Amino acid sequence: MTTDNVKRAGETPDEAMPYAELGMKLDEYDKVKDILGRRPTSSELAIYSVMWSEHCSYKSSKVHLKQFATKAPASEALLVGMGENAGVVDIGDGWAATFKIESHNHPSYVEPHQGAATGVGGIVRDIMSMGARPIAVMDALRFGAADAKDTRRVLPGVVEGISHYGNCLGLPNIGGEVVFDPCYIGNPLVNALCVGLLRKDQIKLATAPGPGNKVVLFGASTGPDGIGGASVLASATFEDGSEAKRPAVQVGDPFMEKLLIECCLELYAADVVVGIQDLGAAGVSCATTELAAKGTGGMDVTLDLVPLRDPNLRPEEILMSESQERMMAVVRPSDIPAFMAICQKWDVPATVIGEVTDTGRLVMTWRGEVIVDIPPGTAADDGPVYQRPFHEPAGQQALNADTPDSLERPADLKQALLQLLGSPNVASKEWVTSQYDRYVRSNTVLAQPADAGVLRISEHMEGAVETKRGIALATDGNGRYTRLDPYTGAQLALAEAFRNVATTGAKPLAVTNCLNFGSPEDPEVMWQFAEATRGLADACRALGVPVTGGNVSFYNQTGSQAIHPTPVVGVLGVIDDVSKRIRSGFVAEGLKVLLLGETKEEFGGSEWAHVAHGHLGGLPPEADLEAEKQLAEVLVEAGRRGLVEGSHDLSDGGLAVALAEACLAQGVGATVTLGGDPFVDLFSESASRVLVAIRPEAFEELAALCGDHEVPCYGLGTTGGDALVVEGVLEIPVTELRQTHESTLPALFG
Amino acid sequence: MSGARVGVVTFPGTLDDQDAARAVRLAGAEPVPLWHADHDLKGVDAVFLPGGFSYGDYLRCGAISRFAPLMDELIPAARSGLPVLGTCNGFQILCEAHLLPGALTRNASLHYVCRDQGIRVVNNRTAWTRDFEQGQDIVLPVKHGEGRYVASDETLAELESTGRVVFRYLGGNPNGSLNDIAGITNETGTIVGLMPHPEHAVEELVGAPSTDGRAFFTSILKKLVNA
Numbered sequence: 001m002t003t004d005n006v007k008r009a010g011e012t013p014d015e016a017m018p019y020a021e022l023g024m025k026l027d028e029y030d031k032v033k034d035i036l037g038r039r040p041t042s043s044e045l046a047i048y049s050v051m052w053s054e055h056c057s058y059k060s061s062k063v064h065l066k067q068f069a070t071k072a073p074a075s076e077a078l079l080v081g082m083g084e085n086a087g088v089v090d091i092g093d094g095w096a097a098t099f100k101i102e103s104h105n106h107p108s109y110v111e112p113h114q115g116a117a118t119g120v121g122g123i124v125r126d127i128m129s130m131g132a133r134p135i136a137v138m139d140a141l142r143f144g145a146a147d148a149k150d151t152r153r154v155l156p157g158v159v160e161g162i163s164h165y166g167n168c169l170g171l172p173n174i175g176g177e178v179v180f181d182p183c184y185i186g187n188p189l190v191n192a193l194c195v196g197l198l199r200k201d202q203i204k205l206a207t208a209p210g211p212g213n214k215v216v217l218f219g220a221s222t223g224p225d226g227i228g229g230a231s232v233l234a235s236a237t238f239e240d241g242s243e244a245k246r247p248a249v250q251v252g253d254p255f256m257e258k259l260l261i262e263c264c265l266e267l268y269a270a271d272v273v274v275g276i277q278d279l280g281a282a283g284v285s286c287a288t289t290e291l292a293a294k295g296t297g298g299m300d301v302t303l304d305l306v307p308l309r310d311p312n313l314r315p316e317e318i319l320m321s322e323s324q325e326r327m328m329a330v331v332r333p334s335d336i337p338a339f340m341a342i343c344q345k346w347d348v349p350a351t352v353i354g355e356v357t358d359t360g361r362l363v364m365t366w367r368g369e370v371i372v373d374i375p376p377g378t379a380a381d382d383g384p385v386y387q388r389p390f391h392e393p394a395g396q397q398a399l400n401a402d403t404p405d406s407l408e409r410p411a412d413l414k415q416a417l418l419q420l421l422g423s424p425n426v427a428s429k430e431w432v433t434s435q436y437d438r439y440v441r442s443n444t445v446l447a448q449p450a451d452a453g454v455l456r457i458s459e460h461m462e463g464a465v466e467t468k469r470g471i472a473l474a475t476d477g478n479g480r481y482t483r484l485d486p487y488t489g490a491q492l493a494l495a496e497a498f499r500n501v502a503t504t505g506a507k508p509l510a511v512t513n514c515l516n517f518g519s520p521e522d523p524e525v526m527w528q529f530a531e532a533t534r535g536l537a538d539a540c541r542a543l544g545v546p547v548t549g550g551n552v553s554f555y556n557q558t559g560s561q562a563i564h565p566t567p568v569v570g571v572l573g574v575i576d577d578v579s580k581r582i583r584s585g586f587v588a589e590g591l592k593v594l595l596l597g598e599t600k601e602e603f604g605g606s607e608w609a610h611v612a613h614g615h616l617g618g619l620p621p622e623a624d625l626e627a628e629k630q631l632a633e634v635l636v637e638a639g640r641r642g643l644v645e646g647s648h649d650l651s652d653g654g655l656a657v658a659l660a661e662a663c664l665a666q667g668v669g670a671t672v673t674l675g676g677d678p679f680v681d682l683f684s685e686s687a688s689r690v691l692v693a694i695r696p697e698a699f700e701e702l703a704a705l706c707g708d709h710e711v712p713c714y715g716l717g718t719t720g721g722d723a724l725v726v727e728g729v730l731e732i733p734v735t736e737l738r739q740t741h742e743s744t745l746p747a748l749f750g
Numbered sequence: 751m752s753g754a755r756v757g758v759v760t761f762p763g764t765l766d767d768q769d770a771a772r773a774v775r776l777a778g779a780e781p782v783p784l785w786h787a788d789h790d791l792k793g794v795d796a797v798f799l800p801g802g803f804s805y806g807d808y809l810r811c812g813a814i815s816r817f818a819p820l821m822d823e824l825i826p827a828a829r830s831g832l833p834v835l836g837t838c839n840g841f842q843i844l845c846e847a848h849l850l851p852g853a854l855t856r857n858a859s860l861h862y863v864c865r866d867q868g869i870r871v872v873n874n875r876t877a878w879t880r881d882f883e884q885g886q887d888i889v890l891p892v893k894h895g896e897g898r899y900v901a902s903d904e905t906l907a908e909l910e911s912t913g914r915v916v917f918r919y920l921g922g923n924p925n926g927s928l929n930d931i932a933g934i935t936n937e938t939g940t941i942v943g944l945m946p947h948p949e950h951a952v953e954e955l956v957g958a959p960s961t962d963g964r965a966f967f968t969s970i971l972k973k974l975v976n977a
Binding site: 259445 | 863
């Protein structure tokens with residue numbers, strides 16, 4: 001079998017290459033020929049096709065994502081921004097946190113268990129490659145209707161995949177979301193977030209400086225799994241008979257990943273790593289081109305040295321394989337023995353496969369022949385950029401005109417609340433979260449179903465001082481709101497995550513996002529994307545929290561039917577003294593219950609309209625970012641002063657659901673009185689609202705604090721008893737609330 | 751109470767080792783890291799085998815770990831009276847090493863389960879449970895996929911008749927264990943294995959909503975100091 005090499009490519013300029021099968025457009029292929037001054041070899045074509053894929057190059061989204069940088073608010077906390085494996089934020093006392101959310105949507109539909117598992121594995125390696133110890137994960141999940149047949153295949157598999165992989169890594173799963181909507185049938189969303197911790201002065205970057213430094217591939221061997229996962233290769237073949245059917249979904253080995261984590265941390269501590277990059281989408285192609293492009297500029301690689309699980313792999317396949325649990329490091333020659341000894345201690349195979357050069361070229365040989373000779377930056381950074389056309393969807397105005405005003409309102413508000421509380425989106429997610437280890441590492445202060453996950457910082461690292469600090473994390477996103485108004489919907493996603501972090505008493509610091517949309521080639525989808533990114537960038541500026549990184553997932557659609565535009569936003573916050581965190585819900589009897597924030601009549605996209613009428617129309621709630629900011633400041637300051645015992649954010653299902661959930665947190669009832677139209681007061685989904693429970697004697701100080709920030713503060717009643725009582729409206733025993741809340745998912749999924 | 755040294759074993763894939771070491775330290779003893787590949791118990795006074803997925807739990811939970819070099823030292827020492835506590839994967843390893851009878855199999859639900867679990871202390875005479883009251887009801891987290899305790903009828907009858915069942919699940923059996931067994935001990939009460947995690951229930955701020963795990967560590971310290 002002959003191998004296509006650079007010499008041969010020069011001699012056969014007109015040989016037809018399978019660029020289209022690899023998902024490349026003709027003008028993109030012509031651009032490669034222009035760059036190289038000849039046709040690419042099959043290996044070079046493999047590299048460009050995956051590096052210039054939508055997934056790796058962000059070619060359709062780039063022009064819009066720029067706003068996250070150009071509109072970014074000034075932030076003293078930001079240490080590493082977009083463009084690296086993950087953003088890094090200063091959290092004080094010499095500590096830094098790195099976090100990122102990423103999608104693994106398509107693989108999770110094809111093979112739910114492995115798709116979701118390797119989604120966790122991939123994001124964890126991103127965090128490791130920043131020099132950090134991963135300390136927790138969370139997941140934002142979207143499925144089709146809860147009772148749909150395919151949801152029963154996809155959901156249990158996804159949950160089991162996350163559970164198996166995350167639990168085996170010893171990372172607590174501290175939160176996330178599970179949302180059902182028919183629009184996600186056939187296109188489930190699996191967005192995995194990981195957060196890591198490091199010393200401020202220990203940040204590692206993906207770079208390969210220093211000619212003569214060695215390039216080490218370590219971790220699992222390379223197999224035929226996941227080939228072309230990033231591009232649309234699927235089953236295209238380079239040469240007849242060179243492979244059987246190649247699964248495009250990767251297969252994970254969490255045990256190897258756990259060894260890799262411990263091995264990497266020991267390598268960092270020994271200071272034997274100059275630059276590091278994880279192997280995710282586009283595997284060796286991505287790691288070599290990106291490392292070389294960000295370093296001295298050149299790299300020589302002997303591809304034959306890559307350890308293989310299948311000796312029949314062709315060089316093109318090695319370059320495109322997305323085999324999991326692999327990392328690439330740049331190491332000084334004198335450090336190689338120490339590097340190898342640490343890998344050996346952890347039973348992690350490691351192989352020197354190349355060397356950094358200053359030639360400005362990435363050169364790869366195979367069986368002694370040069371098969372790749374390219375300027376690495378052209379693959380890593382200079383991919384095509386598209387200004388995709390976009391316009392407002394044809395039915396958008398009609399959708400917005402179809403307001404929920406005319407929907408019949410319930411006469412029996414008790415039944416209305418129970419119906420909502422037992423509906424799949426509001427019902428307890430314990431069936432899911434009880435399959436995740438939330439306790440491992442013993443730093444979990446708050447986890448699901450709390451509004452945000454909270455971790456104390458207690459890692460023992462060299463140079464670390466004792467700290468009382470903690471971090472809080474939340475993810476949110478509402479596809480229905482974003483469908484009605486992508487600009488506002490994206491802002492509401494940020495506002496809710498921001499608020500959820502603040503309800504624990506933590507100050508929100510930074511943002512990561514996972515932008516899940518349909519096809520960018522559909523101008524109506526592209527309009528949703530353009531509006532959502534514009535809204536999110538404006539909101540980040542208004543709230544003073546920069547985007548540190550994230551991920552775009554396009555093509556979440558079946559035929560012409562796209563999912564609701566679903567930007568999922570993650571917010572990270574810091575709390576100076578984690579022992580002062582605000583707990584979740586009504587934590588004791590005899591507390592005063594207050595509602596902070598203003599309630600307006602806002603039912604567009606609401607959970608009530610969805611559950612009671614299957615209605616989606618009108619406009620989402622207003623996103624008042626100044627009110628959101630002031631509310632967060634009140635919560636952070638109140639937490640610092642110890643004024644609040646328990647809190648809960650108002651979101652899906654409004655005050656009614658928030659009251660019920662606050663009662664369920666510790667099994668403590670409450671009696672409250674409403675001021676206006678009970679239905680509006682209970683079920684409207686106005687943003688910027690939080691329920692707090694305080695000691696009666698703290699009221700005056702909290703009310704004054706609210707006054708200073710112009711945050712409306714309403715006394716609703718007191719906690720206590722074994723029922724939720726809304727005077728003159730409804731009375732429901734906590735046991736009945738619990739029965740309704742907790743039986744839905746087990747009944748659906750067994 | 752100072753001076754007591756409790757070894758905490760790390761296999762490849764062990765996860766709760768730092769938690770275990772912290773719990774030992776909080777109780778006032780010195781945690782001593784023990785590495786699976788060493789033939790060295792470092793002269794410790796007691797050993798904690800923490801949870802995790804040692805060697806990826808490949809083949810069978812704990813099946814590979816029992817052959818680790820460290821276990822060549824630990825097994826005879828434990829037979830000679832060295833106090834050993836195994837939680838979760840540690841319990842599985844103790845069973846695979848035949849230091850405790852029976853086996854842990856896949857949960858009856860076929861799902862991994864993480865929850866705060868009611869447990870009754872039914873033997874407070876072991877080295878690790880002396881600070882509990884006999885019959886005391888406590889809360890500890892469970893988090894496992896293979897915690898269903900099974901044993902032959904003969905073994906079960908012997909465990910029951912000799913008081914070697916140490917803990918039973920209360921308020922719902924999370925995994926289908928026979929006789930609701932959550933933990934057992936050896937003939938002399940020096941080796942205890944249980945699926946729940948005392949190391950996650952020692953501090954108010956973090957972990958389970960209980961500090962009932964502390965008594966495991968204070969129990970062993972008193973025994974070591976009084977020994």
